[in-house]
Amino acid sequence: MKGQRRHELEQNVLADWLAGIVGSIKPYANAILGxxxxxxxxxxxxxxxxxxxxxxxxxxxxxxxxxxASGNPVEFGKVIEQYPGSHVAHWAAVxxxxxxLAQGCNxxxxxxxxxxxxLRKAVDDYLLVLDESRESMLRERASFGLARAQExxxxxxxxxxxxxxxxxxxxxGAYAAAAQRRLEDLKKPKTKAFYDKFAKYDPKPAFSDExxxxxxxxxxxxxxxxxxxxxxTPSDFMDLKETGPGGKKPPE
Numbered sequence: 001m002k003g004q005r006r007h008e009l010e011q012n013v014l015a016d017w018l019a020g021i022v023g024s025i026k027p028y029a030n031a032i033l034g035x036x037x038x039x040x041x042x043x044x045x046x047x048x049x050x051x052x053x054x055x056x057x058x059x060x061x062x063x064x065x066x067x068x069a070s071g072n073p074v075e076f077g078k079v080i081e082q083y084p085g086s087h088v089a090h091w092a093a094v095x096x097x098x099x100x101l102a103q104g105c106n107x108x109x110x111x112x113x114x115x116x117x118x119l120r121k122a123v124d125d126y127l128l129v130l131d132e133s134r135e136s137m138l139r140e141r142a143s144f145g146l147a148r149a150q151e152x153x154x155x156x157x158x159x160x161x162x163x164x165x166x167x168x169x170x171x172x173g174a175y176a177a178a179a180q181r182r183l184e185d186l187k188k189p190k191t192k193a194f195y196d197k198f199a200k201y202d203p204k205p206a207f208s209d210e211x212x213x214x215x216x217x218x219x220x221x222x223x224x225x226x227x228x229x230x231x232x233t234p235s236d237f238m239d240l241k242e243t244g245p246g247g248k249k250p251p252e
Contacts, residue, residue, distance in 0.1 A: 060088040067092065073099040073121070080128070090133040097125035097145050105152050110203050115152075122149045137174075140166065144175040151182065154199050160186050 060083045067075035076096035080089045104118030126149065129142035147162025163186070166179035185191050 057086075057088070060086060064088050064092055068095070071099070073103075085132060087133075087135070090129050090135070090138055093125040093128045094138055094142050094145065097122045097129070097142065097149070100125065101145055101149050101152070104149070108152065108203075112203060119149050119153050122146075123153075136170070140170045140173045140175055143169070144179055147179065147182070151186070154195055156186055156192065156195060 060079065063079050063082065064076075067079055073096040076092040076099070079092035080096070083089045100118045100122035104115045104122060107115035107118060123146060126142040126146040129138055130146070133139060133142075143162060144166050147159045147166065150156075150162060151159035160183060163179040163183040166173070167176055167183070170176055
C-alpha cells in the first residue's frame with residue numbers, strides 16, 4: 001500500500017514538473033517550432049547538396065578522363081573552367097602543364113615562338129595549382145614541373161630555386177632525386193655554356209618549295225660537288241654579284 005502511494009506521489013511530481021516546463025516554454029512555442037522547421041529544412045538542403053556534389057564530382061572526373069583520352073591540353077582547360085577551384089580542376093591543371101611542357105620542349109628545335117607559347121601555358125597551369133591546391137602531392141608535382149619549364153625557357157636562376165624548393169619541401173618525395181640531379185647539372189659551367197649557346201639558336205623554317213622530302217631542308221654536302229667545280233667563297237660570290245662575270249656590272 002505504501003509503495004503504491006509512493007508511486008502515485010512520484011507521478012504527480014513528474015506531472016507537475018512537466019506542466020511547469022510546458023508553461024515556461026509556451027510563450028516561445030512559435031519560435032521553437034520555427035527553429036525546428038529551419039533545422040529540418042537545413043538537413044534537407046544539406047542532403048540535397050551532398051547528393052548534388054557527388055553527382056557533380058562524378059561528372060567532373062568523367063570529363064577529366066575524357067580529356068586524358070584525347071591527350072589534348074585544351075580539353076583539360078575546359079575542365080578547369082567548368083569546375084574552378086575543385087580537386088579535379090587542380091589535377092587537370094597539373095596534367096595540362098605536363099603536356100604543354102613536353103610539347104614546348106619538343107618544339108624548341110623547330111619553332112621557338114611556338115615552343116615559348118607552350119612553355120608559358122605550362123607555367124600558368126603549374127602556378128594555378130600552387131596558388132589554389134593544398135594537396136602535397138599535387139604541389140610537389142607542380143613545383144617540379146614549374147622548375148623544368150623555367151629551365152626550358154632558359155631562366156636558370158628560377159629553375160635552380162625551383163629545384164631547391166622541391167628538395168627542401170619534399171626531401172623524400174617522388175621528384176626529389178630528379179630535382180637534385182637537375183640542380184647539380186645546372187651548376188656546372190658546361191651546362192651554363194650550353195644554355196647560353198642554345199639561346200642564340202634559331203631553328204630554320206621548314207622548306208616546302210625545295211626538292212627533297214616535304215617540310216625538310218635538302219641536305220648539302222661539300223663533298224658531293226663535282227671535282228672540277230669552281231671553288232667559290234662568300235667573298236667571291238659578293239664580287240660576282242657586284243661586278244658580274246668578266247668584271248662588268250650587271251644591268252639594273
